[in-house]
Amino acid sequence: MYTYIVKRMLMVFPTLFGAAVVVFLLLRLIPGDVCMLKFGGEGGYADPEQIKQCQDMLKLTDPKIKQFYDYMSGFVRFDLGKSMWTQQDVTHEIAIRFPMSLQIAIMATFVSVIIAVPLGVISAAKQNTLVDYFVRAISIAGIAMPSFWLGIVIILGLLIATQAWTGVPWMPPIFYKPIWVDPMHNISQLIWPALATGYRYSSVATRMTRSAMLDVLREDYVRTARAKGLIEKIIVNKHALKNAMLPVVTVIGIEFAFLMGGLVVTEQVFNLNGVGKLFVESVTQADYTLTQSLVMLVVFIYVVINFLVDLMYAWLDPRIRYS
Amino acid sequence: MATSELPNDEFVLPKQKTIWDNILRMLRRQPLGSAGAVVIILMAFAAVFAESIAPFDPELENFEYMLSPPGTVHEDTGKVFYFGTDSFGRDQLSRMIYGARTALLVGFTASFCGAFLGLILGVASAYFGGYIDLVLQRVCDVFMAFPLIIMALAIVSIFGTGVEMVIIAITIPFIPNCARVVRSSALALKGLPYIDAARSVGYGHVRIIMRHMVPNVMAPFLIMLTAFVGQAILTEASLSYLGMGVQEPTAAWGLMLQGGAEEYAESAPWVPIWPGVAITLAVFGFNLFGDAVRDVLDPKLRSQT
Numbered sequence: 001m002y003t004y005i006v007k008r009m010l011m012v013f014p015t016l017f018g019a020a021v022v023v024f025l026l027l028r029l030i031p032g033d034v035c036m037l038k039f040g041g042e043g044g045y046a047d048p049e050q051i052k053q054c055q056d057m058l059k060l061t062d063p064k065i066k067q068f069y070d071y072m073s074g075f076v077r078f079d080l081g082k083s084m085w086t087q088q089d090v091t092h093e094i095a096i097r098f099p100m101s102l103q104i105a106i107m108a109t110f111v112s113v114i115i116a117v118p119l120g121v122i123s124a125a126k127q128n129t130l131v132d133y134f135v136r137a138i139s140i141a142g143i144a145m146p147s148f149w150l151g152i153v154i155i156l157g158l159l160i161a162t163q164a165w166t167g168v169p170w171m172p173p174i175f176y177k178p179i180w181v182d183p184m185h186n187i188s189q190l191i192w193p194a195l196a197t198g199y200r201y202s203s204v205a206t207r208m209t210r211s212a213m214l215d216v217l218r219e220d221y222v223r224t225a226r227a228k229g230l231i232e233k234i235i236v237n238k239h240a241l242k243n244a245m246l247p248v249v250t251v252i253g254i255e256f257a258f259l260m261g262g263l264v265v266t267e268q269v270f271n272l273n274g275v276g277k278l279f280v281e282s283v284t285q286a287d288y289t290l291t292q293s294l295v296m297l298v299v300f301i302y303v304v305i306n307f308l309v310d311l312m313y314a315w316l317d318p319r320i321r322y323s
Numbered sequence: 324m325a326t327s328e329l330p331n332d333e334f335v336l337p338k339q340k341t342i343w344d345n346i347l348r349m350l351r352r353q354p355l356g357s358a359g360a361v362v363i364i365l366m367a368f369a370a371v372f373a374e375s376i377a378p379f380d381p382e383l384e385n386f387e388y389m390l391s392p393p394g395t396v397h398e399d400t401g402k403v404f405y406f407g408t409d410s411f412g413r414d415q416l417s418r419m420i421y422g423a424r425t426a427l428l429v430g431f432t433a434s435f436c437g438a439f440l441g442l443i444l445g446v447a448s449a450y451f452g453g454y455i456d457l458v459l460q461r462v463c464d465v466f467m468a469f470p471l472i473i474m475a476l477a478i479v480s481i482f483g484t485g486v487e488m489v490i491i492a493i494t495i496p497f498i499p500n501c502a503r504v505v506r507s508s509a510l511a512l513k514g515l516p517y518i519d520a521a522r523s524v525g526y527g528h529v530r531i532i533m534r535h536m537v538p539n540v541m542a543p544f545l546i547m548l549t550a551f552v553g554q555a556i557l558t559e560a561s562l563s564y565l566g567m568g569v570q571e572p573t574a575a576w577g578l579m580l581q582g583g584a585e586e587y588a589e590s591a592p593w594v595p596i597w598p599g600v601a602i603t604l605a606v607f608g609f610n611l612f613g614d615a616v617r618d619v620l621d622p623k624l625r626s627q628t
Contacts, residue, residue: 018465144606149599261470283480
């Protein structure tokens with residue numbers, strides 16, 4: 001097991017290094033830079049002196065190799081530099097927004113598991129019936145519906161529903177308060193984006209649960225259980241579900257990593273000042289230091305979660321370690 | 324002897340299948356896929372004949388009809404705003420019809436280019452093997468670690484916005500995805516005798532890859548291709564919604580949601596509702612169709628999903 005962990009861990013670094021190189025190449029070697037964008041704008045006149053000054057300040061005139069070295073050593077020292085727009089530390093900019101985004105991601109994962117597992121199981125147990133078709137339609141619709149639109153529909157629904165019930169339209173609170181300060185306030189603000197993202201991510205997990213369950217239900221031991229007269233409910237819930245969970249766990253893990261991407265649009269709809277919104281802002285303002293750090297953060301989360309999922313998989317299914 | 328007494332007469336050849344028989348057969352076997360196909364055909368129809376179907380010019384601003392509810396009649400021409408108007412007084416229905424054009428253009432171009440480049444890369448990677456394969460696969464690993472929308476946003480931030488840039492931004496992340504899937508199918512082909520035979524006859528690498536291997540990995544290629552179209556439409560809508568995609572005044576569904584759609588959620592719900600319905604329906608159609616294509620081409624999965 002330990003050799004497997006070490007081997008798998010060593011595979012994390014090339015991916016991270018490669019991603020860092022890709023981000024560097026994308027953002028630095030393309031003609032034009034922040035200074036030209038900042039002072040030149042679109043076809044506007046730029047004072048060459050001013051641009052030169054700005055480039056010197058941001059060390060953009062250094063040889064590319066030196067820039068690359070500075071950039072990589074920054075990652076190792078966890079010094080991500082300063083935002084080119086606000087001049088604040090990038091680490092600070094991310095740190096103040098990260099807890100909220102993480103909370104939404106975790107809540108959305110919960111929502112998606114709560115939706116996906118029961119639906120997937122029912123759909124598999126009642127394969128090719130109306131229930132099955134209905135569940136499949138719901139899950140395909142989840143993939144098709146953009147989460148930002150679902151967010152708009154949720155807001156609209158809230159307004160109409162509260163208007164009808166209480167006569168006063170209610171909107172989720174606008175200011176963020178950490179859950180340990182004011183749990184009610186916090187939940188009533190963040191549950192809606194979590195629902196919008198969670199439903200979307202439940203689709204893949206539902207389909208995975210369904211197909212994994214169908215596979216397991218055809219196994220010999222399930223037939224044995226049926227032959228000895230066990231109730232179908234027990235067979236499905238106790239015998240089959242556990243073994244079907246393996247691929248589902250993987251999907252949920254990977255989805256969690258990609259949730260960060262999904263948050264980019266959802267935070268925009270609900271006007272939440274999280275990491276996703278920060279990313280959109282950094283892209284709009286051509287703030288390269290911030291953009292590259294955020295991209296690397298997402299890649300880092302993805303790679304680490306993939307690593308953990310692989311470990312869990314190997315732990316759950318010992319055959320994987322030896323192959 | 325009359326011809327009707329010939330013994331052969333009992334073995335009447337089956338009637339030649341007409342195109343209608345084939346369509347009926349598909350409807351029976353793949354009801355969901357057929358529904359998807361209908362949505363796609365409708366969308367394509369709207370996109371191609373947008374000029375004649377759309378009641379208004381999608382970019383025509385009528386400031387006296389700003390945010391008119393559905394059913395309002397335009398007094399000068401007597402035409403009806405069936406889906407209402409947006410904050411510039413532009414007809415929503417016309418913008419949706421023209422939006423189908425943008426969505427299909429981006430969807431088809433990005434997924435075709437992405438899947439095709441992935442196909443070549445994947446087959447070449449499997450064919451050459453060794454270091455080339457190793458390096459290409461590691462590069463794919465790296466690219467696949469970026470969520471689609473993050474990668475697309477990063478690319479747009481460098482190249483700028485607009486329809487062409489959006490297509491590039493969506494194409495690039497598709498390449499490694501398709502390459503990975505195609506490669507695993509191509510690896511199985513590589514060991515087959517006819518590839519060895521082709522090589523021993525002295526055919527060049529390009530000829531073997533393009534004429535002997537590529538046609539045999541069409542199934543995974545087509546599966547990826549159909550799966551990509553829906554994703555591409557969704558990503559285009561997301562990018563446009565964020566203001567980093569297609570730019571005004573071009574009609575695009577995501578863009579229609581961007582113009583302060585949340586603000587009007589209460590006062591003019593038709594502004595945010597319709598474009599979202601269009602996006603959902605389009606992606607739903609392509610997903611259903613894609614699932615059917617996968618069922619037909621990949622019998623192993625037929626009973627499962």
